[in-house]
Amino acid sequence: MKKLIVIAIILSSCFTLAYSLYYLLMILQSESGMMSAVKPLPYEHSDRIVIISQEQGSFMMNDIQKGARDAAETNLMLIDFWGVYRSNVEELIKQLDIAIASKVSGIIVEGLDHPEFDRMVKKATAKGIPVITINSDAPSSLRKTYIGSDxxxxxxxxxxxxxxxxxxxxxxxxxxxxxxxxxxxxxxxxxxxxxxxxxxxxxxxxxxxxxxxxxxxxxxxxxxxxxxxxxxxxxxxxxxxxxxxxxxxxxxxxxxxxxxxxxxxxxxxxxxxxxxxxxxxQHYEEMGSLSVNLMRRWLDAAKLPLNSSYFTKISVVxxxxxxxxxxxxxxx
Incomplete structure (x- = not known):
């Protein structure tokens, strides 16, 4: 009787082991198939830039984002859009700090006449992250250039x-x-x-x-x-x-x-x-595309130095x- 019980336990263990090995093999095969089917993400190793706005969701930023998105696609760049929905200096400074900590390739941001803003631009510059101001300037900061209306x-x-x-x-x-x-x-x-x-x-x-x-x-x-x-x-x-x-x-x-x-x-x-x-x-879409194109120039070290400012068109409607x-x- 004891021999039968021992034999039954052995057979049960062998069956469990065989099933486990089979199941593991299926998983490995499945993962192997998934890995072979995965394609590299577009622009996976491209520069990543961020645009930070004081008026996220406004018609102005929607137009800026449209121009920037099209230019980023042309330049094979990854682009993110951050911002605050109401002008908030502290929140904008915080987002600048997060962008620097994220080690983005470049930052495009609406400029502020504020010492903390200047400090953040200096911090980004020290870490090799270029900052470009758009729509509103901060000429006393270490920003690389300004793009927007005069x-x-x-x-x-x-x-x-x-x-x-x-x-x-x-x-x-x-x-x-x-x-x-x-x-x-x-x-x-x-x-x-x-x-x-x-x-x-x-x-x-x-x-x-x-x-x-x-x-x-x-x-x-x-x-x-x-x-x-x-x-x-x-x-x-x-x-x-x-x-x-x-x-x-x-x-x-x-x-x-x-x-x-x-x-x-x-x-x-x-x-x-x-x-x-x-x-x-104000031709905001032009601001967006030009800012990304100039960021591309800076990152590629092409046709440098940049001008202090690039004024976009204005017209009476x-x-x-x-x-x-x-x-x-x-x-x-």
Whole structure:
């Protein structure tokens, strides 16, 4: 009886061992087949760059990303898009630090006039990671170059258009952007230079009060203190609707001329409806593609050094031109 039990245990053990060996062989064969079927990822050993934005999800960044993505594909580069959804200095600095720790090949980022930003660019440079600023600059940092609009020339261009529309006469209420003062300073410098040539044009601002920061509140404040205001210029992106509503709420009979520094979808709709007179196109897609192409040049050490800045196109978009464009698109 004992012999039968021993024989049964031995046979059972042999069967278990044989099954285990068979199962292991099948796994090895399966893995071998999978390995042979795996193909190298596209651009697996290519340079990896990251674009970090202060306004992730905005129409501006969507256009920048489109141009950058197309250029990255052409240059066989891997590209990631990071950013914050509301301007947040601390979060942007943190993402810069993470990008440096990730050992990316290059960083393209919206510049900040902030000592911590300069410190992070210096840290990246020390680790051999080039930093390029886009859309907004940080000229005091060790960034390699800046790609974007010349904000001073933006002020000149829209200022000349406003002066012509006002025929050299009028009070212009300026709606400021509290999150990007450096960019606004350059735009206001250009505006002021143009308006200084006209004795009949005066620039006015809302009270410098922390409770009066939103475009609609600034508009109300200007209307309260300057009832003879005839036009508004909005520096914050997509401020047009707030200015229009505030001005219309104050007076449904008086028509104010309204001008903006952007050509967002909201702005283009207001232009088509004749509620504002002109906007400014920044050509963001061009910024995105050019920034990636210049990063490729730097990484390849080709045609160096880079220029200090590469200014992209700016152009005035008027209500008439936008209506004409919309009509052409409708008839096609």
């Amino acid at each position: 904000h001073y020339q933006e002020g000149i261009l829209i200022g000349e258009h406003i002066a012509a529309e006002l025929k050299g006469q009028g009070i212009v209420g300026v709606i400021r952007n509290m999150t990007t003062p450096t960019m606004d300073d350059m735009r206001l410098k250009g505006l002021g230079e143009v308006f200084s040539k006209y004795d009949g044009i005066q620039m006015v601002f809302a009270a410098d009060d922390h409770e009066i920061t939103q475009p609609n509140m600034q508009t109300y404040d200007i209307l309260n203190h300057y009832p003879k205001v005839s036009a508004f210029i909005g520096l914050p992106t997509e401020s047009g609707n707030s200015i229009v509503q505030a001005a219309h709420a104050r007076s449904q009979t008086k028509q104010y001329q309204i001008f903006l520094f952007d050509d967002s979808p909201q702005t283009r709709l207001l232009l088509r409806n004749g509620q504002i007179q002109a906007g400014l196109s 008027t209500s008439a031109s936008e209506k004409e464009s919309a009509l052409e698109n409708h008839t096609q």
